[in-house]
Amino acid sequence: MDSGWEEPYTISSEDIEAAERAIQFELGWFANPIFVNGDYPQVMKDQVARKRQLEGRNTSRLPEFTDAEKARIVGKMATIYFYYRRLGLVGSRTLY
Numbered sequence: 859m860d861s862g863w864e865e866p867y868t869i870s871s872e873d874i875e876a877a878e879r880a881i882q883f884e885l886g887w888f889a890n891p892i893f894v895n896g897d898y899p900q901v902m903k904d905q906v907a908r909k910r911q912l913e914g915r916n917t918s919r920l921p922e923f924t925d926a927e928k929a930r931i932v933g934k935m936a937t938i939y940f941y942y943r944r945l946g947l948v949g950s951r952t953l954y
Contacts, residue, residue, distance in 0.1 A: 859889065863881065863946070867948060867949035873950050882901045886899035886902065893938075896927070896930075
């Protein structure tokens with residue numbers, strides 16, 4: 859698994875949340891379905907839903923897993939090799 863790793867730019871709660879959100883969008887996007895609950899991270903689903911509303915879309919760009927797909931995905935990897943390719947600082951006013 860390949861990902862970047864983000865650290866908060868300051869110790870403010872907004873920057874800490876922004877760094878966690880960035881990690882969830884980059885690493886959690888793939889790891890959460892396999893290792894947590896068979897689904898995308900909640901913060902990712904919430905953010906994409908907000909964007910969908912702002913854009914006036916009827917459907918989400920993020921596909922939803924069925925319960926059967928979630929059950930089939932979760933826990934199906936016994937070993938993970940993790941490579942992080944960069945370390946970044948994230949503040950609450952950055953893209954994520």
